[in-house]
Amino acid sequence: MSTPAHTAFYDDARAYDVAFSYRDVEAELSFLIDVAGRFGRGSLDSVLELASGPGYHAVAAARRGLSATALDLSAPMIERAKIKAKEARVDVDGVVADMARFTLKEPVDLAFNLLTSISYLLSSDDLHAHFRSVAAAVRPGGVYVVENNHPNDFWTREHFQPSRWTMKQGDVEVFTSWIDEPPVIDIVRQTYSVVARTEVSDGAGKRTLTDQATLRMVWPQELKAYGEAHGFRLAAFYGALDVDVAIDDPKAWRTVAVMVRDG
Ligand SMILES: C[S@@+](CC[C@H](N)C(=O)[O-])C[C@H]1O[C@@H](n2cnc3c(N)ncnc32)[C@H](O)[C@@H]1O
Incomplete structure (x- = not known):
């Protein structure tokens, strides 16, 4: 099994939910x-959110009438996704599993893996196993979208600059500090180890979560190669979750790979 990372932070799923609630989930969905309609074939009825966290996009997809599954290694995250689905009065199937090795009961039309979560797969074995699992979980003509870091983040080391923000929802306030210390970089394994700190203030008082994670720098051409090794064809790269931002656009800040399942 691949190594769990940032466990303290991810197990405090309500705090994560608040800290990352700044995104425009509806626009991203x-x-x-x-892109599933542009590049895939057939109808779109079902989605799978991989490394889903609290399942922002799975819940939003269910609200649009799609059959939605959220899969994450963290049981508290899947619990949080179910709470959010219940609050939205929709059904989301929750699966606690390692995205490197999993099986679904039924293949889906669209799978996605957002917010650079694929970088938790550290070894080439895990990346191969992941793409093998996703290929079995997406029907032929279906689509897999991966949102990862943009290569410029690594070339310029922008990704290793401290970034700090505060979000508040109701009585929960979360301060997040991405990288408190310089990262430890292993250029042969393409990994970097970072320390992140979160300060949570809620009805239960104040607490600080400090945890360490090792992540992999996964480059665009690797996504293409791993996908092709397991039955996907690269249809497009974008530089954001936005069809108007090309990957080489000066505004590009993400690698977004859109892959179509062969067959
Ligand atoms: C940065 S969060 C992103 C969550 C979600 N994709 C989002 O857009 O908010 C990374 C998530 O990946 C999950 N994760 C890490 N390693 C995993 C693995 N091997 N299999 C499944 N989930 C994993 C963590 O538990 C966490 O919820």
Whole structure:
């Protein structure tokens, strides 16, 4: 099994949910549905959110009438996704599993893996196993979208600059500090180890979560190669979850790979 990372932070799923609630989930989901229609074949009825965290996009997809599954290694994250689905009065199937090795009961039309979560797969074995699992979980003509870091983040080391922000929802306030210390980089394994700190203030008082994670720098051409090794064809790269931002656009800040399942 691949190594769990940032466990303290991810197990405090409510705090994560608040810290990352700044995204425009509806616009991001519209992008995913748009590229599935542009490049995939057949209808779009079912989605799978991999490394889903609290399942923002799975819940939003269910609200649009799609059959949605959220899969994450962290049981508290899947619990949080179910709470959010219940609050939205929709059903989301929750699966606690390692995205490197999993099976679904039924293949889906669209799978996606957002917010650079694929970088938790550290070894080439895990990346191969992941793409093998996703190929079995997506029907032929279906689509897999991966949102990862943009290569410029690594070339310029922008990704290793401290980044700090505070989000508040109701009585929960979360301060997040990405990288408190310089990262430890292993250029042969393409990994970097970082320390992140979160300060949570809620009805239960104040607490600080400090945890360490090792992540892999996965480059665009690797996504293409791993996908092709397991039955996917690269249809497009974008530089954001936005069809108007090309990967080499000066505004590009993400690698977004859109892959179509052969067959
Ligand atoms: C940065 S969060 C992103 C969550 C979600 N994709 C989002 O957009 O908010 C990374 C998530 O990956 C999960 N994760 C890490 N390693 C995993 C693995 N091997 N299999 C499944 N989930 C994993 C963590 O538990 C966490 O919820």
